[in-house]
Amino acid sequence: MDRIYSCIKFYRGYLIIEEESGYLTGLSYSSRCEFGEPSTSLSHRLSKLISRYEEGFPIDFRGIPISFRYGSEFDIMVWTVVRKIPYGGLRTYKWVAERVLDSRYSRVVGRSLSKNPILIVVPCHxxxxxxxxxxxxxxxxxxxxxxxxLEGHDIRDNKVIR
DNA sequence: GTTGCCGAGGCAG
DNA sequence: CTGCCTCGGCAAC
Structure with missing residues (x-):
């Protein structure tokens, strides 16, 4: 049950991979790399997918085994719903809220997403x-x-076009 | 386009 | 327990 960390280059910094007994438990962004290169089959696999993703290929991360180590019941429900959104997809906070409880919770959904422990694989973006x-x-x-x-959307003035 | 009220949850005090 | 803030939404200027 030991926790293994590694990091890979991404964007202007690094993604920190955290795994535990074959499950991805964290993927966070950092400007610095505090750990070594991927050394397990899971991190190798993920690393390969991430680099292809950054090259612009439509990568499906839904096959990666993940596990949430913390989070309220509400958080977990939000992350679980969001994880199913396919590459290139777009949804609103309200859409997620409706599927978790009801549309009034859109702001709370935002709070849960701000605590998303597994970036990109749980596509809160x-x-x-x-x-x-x-x-x-x-x-x-x-x-x-x-x-x-990267996923092909056109953004102008902080707004997604069409 | 901008303002203002509403909202559930989480947390500091 | 109260008050304040937050990865939003909507109505109304």
């Missing part, structure tokens, strides 16, 4: 506001913009 503006992002809206652009 595919959640935007109802008026098609981007909404927030813990690691910076520029990063969110980068991910959405």
């Amino acid at each position: 595919r959640i935007i506001k109802s008026d098609y503006t981007l909404g927030g992002f813990t690691d910076g809206v520029e990063f969110k913009k980068y991910l959405l652009t």
